[in-house]
Amino acid sequence: MKGPTPDSFRANAEHALQDATLQHALGRAQSGFVAKRAHAIAMVDDFEQLKQRAQAAKSRALANLAPLLEQFEASVVASGGQVHWASTTGELNQQVIDICNGVGAHRIIKGKSMIGEEAGLNAAMEHAGFELVESDLGEYIIQLAQEPPSHIIAPAIHKTRQQVAELFKQFHELGDRGLTQISDLVNEARQVLRSAFLTADVGITGANLLIAENGSICIVTNEGNGDLSASLPAVHIVVASIEKVVATMDDASDILEVLARSATGQHMSAYTSFFNGPKREADAGGPKQFHIVLLDNGRSDLLGGPFESILSCIKCGACLNHCPVYTNVGGHAYGWVYPGPMGSVLTPLLQGLKATTPLPNASTFCGRCEAVCPMGIPLPQMLRTLREQQHDMALDNLPWRAGLGFYSWLSLHPRLFNRFARWIRMGLKITPRWLWPRHRQAVQPQGTTTFLAQWQHRKTKT
Amino acid sequence: MSNSDRARSQILNTLKRQAKPMAVDQPALQVELQWGQQESFQNQLKSNGADCERVADSVAALAAVDALIKRNGWHPLPVIAPGLLQKVQLANRWDSIHTEVTEAGTVAVSEAYCGIADTGSLVCLSSPDNPTSLNFLAEHHVVFLPGHRIVAGKRDVWKLMQAEGIHTPRAINLISGPSRTADIEQTIQLGAHGPRSLTVFLLDQLNP
Ligand code: SF4
Numbered sequence: 001m002k003g004p005t006p007d008s009f010r011a012n013a014e015h016a017l018q019d020a021t022l023q024h025a026l027g028r029a030q031s032g033f034v035a036k037r038a039h040a041i042a043m044v045d046d047f048e049q050l051k052q053r054a055q056a057a058k059s060r061a062l063a064n065l066a067p068l069l070e071q072f073e074a075s076v077v078a079s080g081g082q083v084h085w086a087s088t089t090g091e092l093n094q095q096v097i098d099i100c101n102g103v104g105a106h107r108i109i110k111g112k113s114m115i116g117e118e119a120g121l122n123a124a125m126e127h128a129g130f131e132l133v134e135s136d137l138g139e140y141i142i143q144l145a146q147e148p149p150s151h152i153i154a155p156a157i158h159k160t161r162q163q164v165a166e167l168f169k170q171f172h173e174l175g176d177r178g179l180t181q182i183s184d185l186v187n188e189a190r191q192v193l194r195s196a197f198l199t200a201d202v203g204i205t206g207a208n209l210l211i212a213e214n215g216s217i218c219i220v221t222n223e224g225n226g227d228l229s230a231s232l233p234a235v236h237i238v239v240a241s242i243e244k245v246v247a248t249m250d251d252a253s254d255i256l257e258v259l260a261r262s263a264t265g266q267h268m269s270a271y272t273s274f275f276n277g278p279k280r281e282a283d284a285g286g287p288k289q290f291h292i293v294l295l296d297n298g299r300s301d302l303l304g305g306p307f308e309s310i311l312s313c314i315k316c317g318a319c320l321n322h323c324p325v326y327t328n329v330g331g332h333a334y335g336w337v338y339p340g341p342m343g344s345v346l347t348p349l350l351q352g353l354k355a356t357t358p359l360p361n362a363s364t365f366c367g368r369c370e371a372v373c374p375m376g377i378p379l380p381q382m383l384r385t386l387r388e389q390q391h392d393m394a395l396d397n398l399p400w401r402a403g404l405g406f407y408s409w410l411s412l413h414p415r416l417f418n419r420f421a422r423w424i425r426m427g428l429k430i431t432p433r434w435l436w437p438r439h440r441q442a443v444q445p446q447g448t449t450t451f452l453a454q455w456q457h458r459k460t461k462t
Numbered sequence: 463m464s465n466s467d468r469a470r471s472q473i474l475n476t477l478k479r480q481a482k483p484m485a486v487d488q489p490a491l492q493v494e495l496q497w498g499q500q501e502s503f504q505n506q507l508k509s510n511g512a513d514c515e516r517v518a519d520s521v522a523a524l525a526a527v528d529a530l531i532k533r534n535g536w537h538p539l540p541v542i543a544p545g546l547l548q549k550v551q552l553a554n555r556w557d558s559i560h561t562e563v564t565e566a567g568t569v570a571v572s573e574a575y576c577g578i579a580d581t582g583s584l585v586c587l588s589s590p591d592n593p594t595s596l597n598f599l600a601e602h603h604v605v606f607l608p609g610h611r612i613v614a615g616k617r618d619v620w621k622l623m624q625a626e627g628i629h630t631p632r633a634i635n636l637i638s639g640p641s642r643t644a645d646i647e648q649t650i651q652l653g654a655h656g657p658r659s660l661t662v663f664l665l666d667q668l669n670p
Binding site: 025028029032033063064065066069070079084085086087091094095135136137138141154155156157159160161164182183185186187189190193194197198214216222223224225227228230231232242249250253256257264266267268269270271272273274275276277278279280282283284285286294296300301303304305 | 465466467468469470472473474476477478480481482506510564580581582583588589590593594595597598599615616617620630631632633634635636637638639640641642643644645646647648649651653654655656657
């Protein structure tokens, strides 16, 4: 089965717009996230100051990425853990598989990890013969449905309760039962996943932050699934990308101040946990082995360049929730694991502009993403730069290029431009509306004359 | 040279080559540890969906736990963190102490290191006295916290740990409410994987 790709964004979007169930789900999600965030931010005295502190912590980290990673590695080793490095996603998957094979593992429980999604870790592990279960409820649902996430913090946001109930009935052999309420579904997942937690040989989690000064990793969840994955199995493997490292617990704290507020509109998620090395000798519980696999996958090349600040992204999802494009077409239209404005920037940078040409164009440049981004990432500017780059590389399609060429020629010839504008205006007035593309509003010129004619008229009057 | 070593030097070399070292302005150091208000801690915690009550001592708190169990029909025997068991007087309240955290309806009682007033969070440090699993496996979680141990913000927690000479434990859990999920239709449900309820007792003193 070949799913949607970034390259087929237009078709994906068209498809999504006609999917009534999806539209319903997206409508609810948008209003929920936006209102909760606004409320949480209104509750703090000075959110701008919190943002500045978080951004300063991140700038310090990016300016010292190499030494901080070295310090982080040394700290992890000092606390009894092991650090592995991977340049590519293939290397990351292999390292994780090697660790699991090394301990004779078979059953894996996994917490939510965007790096895992980026690497296609689940498929690689299943291919290698492991039995892997996602423990975040949203991730579990899309694992059953065999779909990629459609939102970076709410992976199954596109599913309705009826669709989830159907999946559970198909995959859980629990006989006849009513699964009409959301609480029924959550309880059933809790019950099924609890036994997966208790029998897993290895727990794999992502990390929201890596702390150089003491070698801790920070996981933020509301469900507590990350904590169980990190604490119950005998081996804990963390997969994280290199830009997650910050210098100190104080810097981590500053970033945490803006993370949950921007993501779910909570001051703090239910569980913010710092894990450090394997279990201490006297501890009754906790993993005996603690591994971290650090992934680059092209990020180191972004440092020092025009796209460096996308490395500040803390995957809060605020830019998705406020994006008029994302909230209409949903995450799957973007064709890969990172959707919305941050995805339209990051996906082309990680996968190359050639296979992702439509993404930087999937924006109205309304600027809301930048306005709500707690890390102050200039997303529209970066999309603009990507558009320029793809134009320079002649990646945009021929009609578009020809149109742009014609327009730039025309705008250098004012008299012709004026005449052309009048024609267009006339044309728009008489074009029947049904000729207009669906999902777009037909522009009907108002008034009796063109903007340029009025401008000229007023200029001569004064 | 292993693949990991090769990747390591490749990544670090690229980073060192690409980095534009900048003078990093250190944040203004707020040197003093700031304590927080009990009241704002309580209010925040409640707005996070937890219960919080001030009691005189651990005897009163344990009586309250017993009442909770009876009122809600939870498992009759609580699981109590080893560290707490040593400190408090159970006074034959329960015949035996339960250890099976995963059983349905179980309530786990553990002790927090401190609280954070800003966000209504409990700070739990893992140790043989306070195993992490207690915080997550039971269906209901009760936490005892000495009322005077509430700091202002997250940064103050690290200061307090440093001042008290505590080494980084295997797990530091900042717990700000019961386990929840909004993964189905954005509707909040409590008790996703962790405890369905969180009850905090602020103790004026440990023992009478
Ligand atoms: S780009 Fe900004 S708003 Fe979007 S996910 Fe990243 S940090 Fe959040």
